[in-house]
Each structure stands twice: as structure tokens, then as C-alpha cells.
Amino acid sequence: MSREKSFAARVEMGLALVAFWVVFVLIVDVGFRAILSLTDDLGTSRAKPVEDLRFQSAPYADAPYDAEAFFAEMRAARKEAYTPYVVWRSRPFDGEFIHIDDEGNRSTYRAAPSGSGEALRIWLFGGSVIWGLGAPDSLTVSSQLARQIENTWGVDAEVRNLGEIGFVNTQEIVLLIRELQRGRRPDVVVFFDGANDAPAAELWPEVDGTHMNFTSIRDRFEKREKVQPHPALRILHRSGMWRMADAIGKRLGIQRQKPAVVPYTVPKDAAGVRRRGERAAEIWLANRRFVESLARHYGFVPFYLLQPSLEVGAKQRHPSEVSLLADEMKNEAKRVGMEGYAVMREAVRRRLARPEAEQQAVDRRTWDLSDVFADVSDPLYFDYVHVGHDGNRLIAAALADALQLHLCAARSGEIPILTPSVSDRMCGPTKNQPFSPRG
């Protein structure tokens, strides 16, 4: 009997001990939680936002606006909304320097409309350079182009900035189709590409003509993103004891290493880079057929431009740009993307170098503007592809000159988009020059 009693007592003691330790652990956990909340995780666990110091780069030394405030606003404005078919557009934004309308279009300078209904309607498509990454609304390529056309020729230019951060040429054609579906019509359409098309082809070669960040967007759609750990494990990770151990580990320099997931695949060798870069050129050149056919039907004139970048395109690099480029090209994705862009540009140049007799009309409206800064030694770039307001001004000037030369050379009948008064202002009553793009 006493043995049975003794056994029952031992069981009771054992069970009580289990409960005691559970309660003890809970109390310790609550205590750690309280300490962590008071000490901000011992000042170690919260990631500090990375400071964007690009406002200090050379192109902003004499900026006629507060570059630091502008860059802060640009960060705030960079939010995407899902948009059927084109995949994303910028969210509406109303700031001091940046205004984005409900359709995701950046605001563009326009003088008071002439009232005669004779505005030259120009749509600019491209990626972040056309969107105006690094410049306030008034100093984007679109705004400076509108101002140039107005100041130089007194022509009312209604320029629409249809650039979007990260866009590739196929995405721009989809956006063009969406704009035409809305019943809007341009006179001139400009595509300004290359620095996104080549990286997209290099990093996500599995789908021709894909947009940037294909893998991560696909994973969101297909729900392939990181699977949540088991809820019990999540409870453990949230516990005060775990967080305390984590915080102490960080203090002592002991960190858990998580393998980095790279959401792209780089080519294995130079031949791979070449193959993918050539493919980017093929898609870009072939896409012109879609635009050409739309242009004939809707009566607009399309132009296809290759853009400059710090790596691809001639420029007398400023010392600040030399060190900037060296830093930027340490990033594998950017380096491979720009190597691919060099291949793409070479392939396009081969096409454009064909004898005139073999050229099609579309080739005469395809310009390589990658060397547009060839004679410039002042610093223009604040990263490997984006330029500040001065760079935008030079691009706009080259574009305005080229448009004028082409439209005036062609006004004899090939492209009857200019009304007589616009034509006289842009081209002069007798001007009819052969076309030769600058840059």
C-alpha cells in the first residue's frame, strides 16, 4: 500500500515538476519580452534603412533645387500598382517635385495650349530614364523636349511621359496598345530602350521579351514564394527567449547565415552573354514590326532609340564617374546586364550599317543615341545608367534635333503628320534637309 502511495506521490511530483517548468519558462519569456521591448532589441535587431547618398553625387553639385529633398521624395514616390497586361505602373503621387496621375503617368511640362488645336502630340516610351529617375518633373527628358520644341520653333508640343521604371520594349508596346484602346492618338511615338531589354534577356532568358524581375513576379503569382515555417516554429521564433538569444548572438558577432536567394540566372560564359544579348536585339528589332503596322493604321511616326549608359556608350568620363562605374560593376546583375547591352547595341548597329539600298524605312527611324554624351566631360551619371537633369537636357536636345531633321526631311509626303503652320515653324518654308541623326 505504501509502495503504491509512494508511486502515486512520485507521479504527482513528476507532473507538478513538468507544470512548474512550463510556468517558469513562461515567466522567463515574458521577462525577456519586457526587456527587449524596453531596450529596442538591444539596439541590434532592427535594420536601419540604407541611406541614399546619391543626392551628393557630382551631377547634383549645382542643382537648382534641393537634391536631398528630391531624392527623399523620389524614394517615397516609388511604389508600384499591379496593372493588367503591362504588369505594373507607378502609384499616383502628389509631391513637391514629382506628380504621378491616376494612370501612373509622370507629369510633363507643357506651355499653355495654343488653342489652335495644332499641338504636336509626342509619346515617349522607355524605362526609368524616360520616367525621370533622378530629375524633378520639370527636368525629365519629356519636359525638356517639350520646352526645347516650344522655345526653338514656337511649336506647342504635348509630350506625354509614358516611361515607367524597369520597362522593356515589349511592355512599352503593350502600353501603346492600351493607350490606343482608350482612343488616344499620337503624332510621334518614341521608344528609348536597351538598358532594361538586355539585362532582362541576360537574367531571365527562359521567356523571350520578358519584363524585369520575371522570377520574383512569377513566384508571387504561382505562390512559390518562401513558404511560412510551421506555426509552432513561428511561435518559437517570436518568443522572448529566442529573440534574446538572437540579440546576444548578434552582439557577440555570431549570426545565423541564411543562403542568399538570387532571383535570376547569369550566363555561364561570354558565349552565353553574347547569345542572350543577340536575342535581346532580335526581339527589339522584331518588335518594330508591330509598331510599324500600328503606326501605318493610326497615322503616327515611330522612332526607335538606343539609350546611353555609363558602361555602354562613348563619354569622356569624369573621375567621379570612373569610380562610380567601378563600384556599380561589382554588382553581378548590373555587370552582366551591361555586357549584354554592349552585345545588343553591336547587333543593332550591324543592322543599321547595312547599305542604304538594303535598309527599310524603319531602319532610318532607328537611331543609336548611346554615344550622345561622347563630347561631354562634365559628370552626368549618378549611377550606371541614370543621369541627372543635365544629362536629360542633352538627350532631349539630341532627340529634338533628330525629330526636326527627320520630320522636315520627310514632309514632302512620306509622313503627312505636320500641319502647315507647325511644319513652317519647325522646318521653315523651304527647309528640306537630308536626315542625319546627331549623337
Add this chain to the structure above:
Amino acid sequence: MKKVQTILAMITVYALVIVGIDVLARGYFAIRDASRGEHQHKPDERALLPAYEGAQYDPVETWRELWVGTDVWLNYEPYTVWSRKPITGKYVNVDEAGRRVTRHNFVPDSNADQPLEIWQLGGSTTWGMGVPDAETVPSRLALLFNEFGVDTRVTNLGDTGMVSTQEVLMLLRTLQTQNPPDLVIVYDGANEPLGVAEAPELLNPHYLVNRIRDLFERRNPKPRQTPAAELWANSGLYRLGKAIRWRLGLKDAPPSPPPDFANPGGVESLATRGAGVLFDNYQFAEIFGDEFGFRPYFFFQPRPGAGDKPYDPSEQKIIADLRDDPEQNWIMRFAVALRERVQLRVSESRVPERFRDISDVFAEFPDPVYMDWVHLSHRGNRRIAEVIFETISADLCADAPTHLSTHLRGQLRAACNQTVEASEN
């Protein structure tokens, strides 16, 4: 001290009892789930409808295979948004490119002339929802053209839920990477209201636009559960509780009523805008046809409630059920309004040259063909394919595309002559 010890011991005992019940419940449900194999799922009720009478295949098995293919989430495709994952079955096959397999295609020898290449665009009715590979509209067209005497290969570019903007982009994307076809057939119209019902503020949005927006923007439509709540929801005790509630007839509160389908009075204006976009998209296909040298044909499809037909009782029930469902009712009203606008355009000759409204194709067809709000059994698909074939073959006989090979032109000439002779006799 003794009392504290007893209380602590009792807490542990109760905790162990709860854990024990949970483990037992988990074991019970695991065994029950395993015993209910995939094959024991209830057959899709549509497979039992009179529309399948006389089928030379097993509709239940066809639907089961369709659900295997549909149950998994789709592949992401840039711009066209989705495609099918590859599947292999007795009746339903999707290739690595995400395309439904077309049967009865002409397979050229290596030395032979290439066949007439046809791409067919559309939604699930083109893809072939509800029928085996051999009974899809593209497969039946391949059969008809090859029997006519013209070597033909039809590619099924249809996909579930596709609206006309997706079809244009599918055409563009396919032309980016493949040689252009000789003919393009667009068979659509019924899906146009789907995305509009979800997001009427957008222009011709695709189906599931809000859900896909949430995935892209990482918005969670449901508030995220805490780990503790998730642990509870996954426990055996929770499932046991639910099973007991169900046995006792205590059901969960009904889901919140469906949205108001945004401005019911706006159906008319939305349909006007929808018709505008539909014909803009036809225009884009024509423009690309001029550029790439293919001839496009457009067929505006029938659906129950928006097309004349002596409806069978099973089809009358489908229509009555659609009217009772607020969302489906809205979609049906939109479809009716869209058809009216299409017919107005036809009467005013404001349609493409090779456009045909076949929404009344079953006007004198009393046999049941519909199995749901839009899908047709083999009987309906055969009729659709016949009408499309008759339209296109007559057009080709009257005016053969100049770019066709000599071989194909010869075959076409012989086939057309034979048809004329047969009709004269």
C-alpha cells in the same frame, strides 16, 4: 506546498489529456483523408447532363482529368498573365508550351510541303473545357479541313478565361517567336464581362484581376492568422469540433453577400465600352495580319441566354440558375447588352471584313449542347467547327490568299471544285 504540487500536477494531467485527444483526432482524420482517394471525389455534375448524350467518351473521366489540370494554379506568363501547366491524360493533354493538344492535325513528312497553318485564339471554349482533346473546336476544324483535302495544322492558342485583350497579346507574343500562320481564327465574346464584373473601372480587365493584383502587390485579402490561431486551426481538436458541429447541423455563418456588381444600372454603358474594346482588339489582329501576312477571321460566340436556341429543359435550368445568382445574372445581362451592340455594328457594317456573329448558331438546334454558363459538349463544338469551317472554306474558295504555297493552292482548288461539283449534282 502540497496543494500547489497537486494543482500543478492536475494542470499537467489536463494538458496531457488534451494533447492525447488531439493526437487521436489527427490520426482519425489522417486515416479518413487517406481512405477518400482522389478517385472517390464526387463527379462533376456537368458530366451527367443531357448535353453529353451519345458521347463516345467518358464525360465523368474527362471532367476528372480537367480538374486535375485546373486544380493546380496556373503558370505565370508575362503580359498574357497565365498559361496552363502541362498535363497528360487519356482525354486531356496540355503540352510543355501550355497549349491544349490538337488532334486530327496533318503531320507533314520531312519532304512534303508545309500544311495550312491555323492559329485559333479564344477562351475556355476554344481551349476545350468539358470535352476531350479530339472534340475541341480546333481539333474538329483540323479534321474538317483535312477531310476537305487541304493539309492543315491547327494550333490551339485558347486558354481559360481569356478576354480579347489577352488574345491580342497572345497573338503578339506568339508572333514574336514563331513564323506567322496562314489564318488566325478568333472565337470569343463570352468572357468579356468576367473581368469587368470584378473591376468595372478598368478597361477590358482580365478574369481574376483583383486576386492577381493581391498576389502581385502581396496584399492578403484575409487578415493573416497569428501563429497560435494557425496552430489551432490545424489541430485535430479544431477539426473534431468542426465535424461535431456539422453532425449536429450547426453550420458556419454564411459568407458575406456578393458585391453589388458595381452599379447594376451601368451594365449598358459598360457593354458599350466593352464592345468598343472588343472591336479595337479585332482591329489590332487585322493590322498584324496585314503586316505578317495572315488572314484573320472573327466569330462572336453563343452562350445560354444570349443567343437564340430552343432550349432543352436542362439548359432552361442552367439559365434559371444563372438568373438566380447575382454575379452570373449581372454577367448575363452584360453579355446580352454586348450582343445587342455587336448586332447593331453588323447592321451598320461597322465590323471587320471577316467577322461573323454566330451567337444564333443553335437557333434551330433543339438538342442540348450547354453544360454550364458557356461551355459546350462535343455536339455543340462540332456544330461550331462546322460553321467556322463553312465560312472559311467558302472564303478561301472565293479568294485564296496569294501567299499560300503552290501545293496548298492546288489542294484548295481541287477541294473547292469538288464542292462545286457535289452541290451541282
